Amino acid sequence: MKNKISLKLGFLFLILMVLIELILFFVLYTNLSNQRIDEVLNGLLARGGGHRDVLENNFDPSTLAHVALMESEAMTDVVITDTRGEIIAASTELEPGMRELINLPLGNLTHHGRVIEKRWKTEPYVATLSPIKVGGELEGYVYMFSPSFIISEIISQLSNQFILVMGITLVITIVTVYILTKLITKPLIHMKEETEKLSKGETRIDLKYSHNDELGVLAQSITRLGKDLDRLKHERHEFLSSIAHELRTPLTYLKGYADIVSKPEMDSGNRQKYLTIIKEEAKHLTNMVEQLFQLARIDENSFSIQRKKQVIFPLLRQVRNRMYPLLEEKEIELYISCPDGVSIYIDETRFQQVMNNIIDNAITYSPQKSTISIRVLAEDSYVVITVTDEGPGVPEESLPYLFDRLYRLEKSRSRAYGGSGIGLAIVKEIVEVHEGRVFARNLKHGGLSIIMHWPKEEEE
Template sequence: MFTKLSFKIGFLFFIFIFIIESILFFVLYTNLANERIEEVMDNLLARGNTHSEVLETNFDESTIEHVGIMESASDFVVVITDEAGNVIIHSDPIEPEMMEVIKHTDYDEISTKGKVVEDRWDDKQYIAADSPVNVDGEHKGHVFMFADTNNVKNVVNELSNQFIFVALMTVGLTIITVFILSRLITHPLIKMKKATEQLSKGKNKVELHTDRKDELGELANSITKLANELDQLKTERNEFLASISHELRTPLTYIKGYADIINRQDITDAEVKEYITIIREESEHLSILIKNLFELAKMDENKFSVQREEVSLCTVIQTVADRVNPAFSDKDITLFVSCPKEIIAFVDPERFQQLLINILDNAKKHSFEGGRVWLKVSQMEQEISITISDEGDGIPKDDLPYIFERLYRVEKSRSRQSGGTGLGLAIAKEIIESHGGHIEAKSEQGEGTSVIIRLTRGGNNE
């Protein structure tokens, strides 16, 4: 529990707020209490001063008595002394504490104004003020005023009670606020933690619906996105594995089937020869398929590195043309190449040749005998485009969007004559994309196909 984020945040918050509140309360409390006490003292002194002023005009027995009677009805005690400190009159009984104040007064030093002579309200029974009486510069006596400190204590106690009440309220509210706040932060985090745990356990879907627009909301959305991508990746991988196993099984079935037939006694030599040819073709197909799959796997792992260099594009294209020409001639297909000599491309020549061969191989495969294939290079301000067009059978509209996918073939039934691996264009796409380029195909059934490769221009600075 103590290691939990909610506790840590909450605790820290609480400590800070508590310290701030304590300082605030302390300052406020001391100020208020002091003000109250001072008020009481000032009152007492003012009362004493009023009496001394009256006595200064009439310092006679009846006035003195009058003052005594007045204070006997009040909460205060008045004691009037002569100039030497002998008590003349007192309104209430004199307590020992009062006597001490009267005795300890310095009667030689007479100020015209009165002053508070006992202000220790917290450990004395009375606070006291002394107002000397001077008639025409002659020192006549003193008016001592006493007030019970219980009054002051009550005022301060009441103030303390109010403060304790408010402090408890604030602490309570702070705890509630902190609790809600930390839940607001940690609750979604806990949900996300659970979701990622589910993901690592193999669950594909996570539900982290959130309308929050803050960082936590963004995090939740990122996790959801990640989970969806992971899910898609898994599906794709499974589909791919299924296709691979199918692709591998087909030639193996042929090989096993024909090997079984050859083993039989009742077949002619000519048949044996024919079947062996088939077995050889199928093995070849299998090894090409495996080679291509391996190629793609390397690309996926980013192990295959493109070593780009500045090359004359036409030289690369001419090498490719020279390589494919014999096969084209076999089918009586003419290959027209047009390439402006000065074009320099920043590519990996080896990979680029492979890419062109894959596309030209398709054009050849799908062209009719005596057909024509064009390879045209053009250079624009930003990019170089290479278009390979044929007059072959074309690609059905429904298949066109998928031809760059792995193992996708338009002709689903894999005939031994036409049967490619369905990886040629997938590899081509990987290659061009690793060059930062783009590939697309346009096709009209019965009219022909064009494959367009676009490559951004630029050299080493890329």
């Protein structure tokens, strides 16, 4: 299994490189072979031209005999004829193929001469023809013949050399492809092994591929994925532990007070008091379960919103009216500063849910007879809504985690304030679903501000 990618990649590389090499070798072989054939034919024509030049200077029997004698010891042959085609000198006895070439029509012929036979694959000879002119008058012709096997041997030697070079090149190619494939696939195989660990639940992976290329980016992504999964695993454990703790506390109260109320000697006054506590704890438990259900719906992307343009001030006034009993209980004043006609593009129900959670949180942590203010400021594409209280604020190190699920400032999870650590998490999720953002900031002289950016118009 580990070598499948190596084999596939290596095979593809090898096929590609072999095809490229074959094309290059074919072009090179064709050019070189044609060049060698042309060299033989041009050399034969030049040799005939040399004999012609000698005869043009001395066209006599002794010179003719000398030229024929020179070629008798060479691989090539010369035949000299007069203008009527009669042979006046030859370095060898003429064979039928030679006579056929001599008897061919001359056609257009320049003083430079020309090749009259170049079919070396099928004919026994290649031949050239050069005219002899003395004093401007045509006196005869020089025919040069070369056995075709000379060219065949040259091409055969060239082919053997190419076969040898191709064999060496193929071996080098295979070795190179093998090494390159191993170098490329080794980190991929290592990444595959590490990702298999992720599927088995091991989130601590070790990828030390540090090159700044695509593989390096992939290695960084896998490493980051492992860290994210490790963080999510830890957060899930913390979340489940927190949920268990948050649910266990009201259930313990319910059971304890139910046991007390069930005692027969309990008087009616105390029984009513404990029943009231039981109702409050049941309500608290119901609210918590509902909030958890909303978080689950958000995670499953089944948390739908129906957005439309809404004027802000009437919505904020409704929130204040709804929160009036809680404000009155702690004698807290809630001020709203909002320019007329400012509107945002929101789901009305979800917006009021956000404001309810934030103001409820501000009331919970604000002292008696204090003030909570809501300030609205319209910007270019967003409307900024700031909710400020006069409570103790939040430690600076806790600000980044204030909107995390089940995050509570009291590590002991004291119920003094009654919070569950879910309300602000829902606020963040709803604001972000609206393409907005939310964050918190401590005031210099005490108190906490929750700042929200809501979009003014529908996103294009």
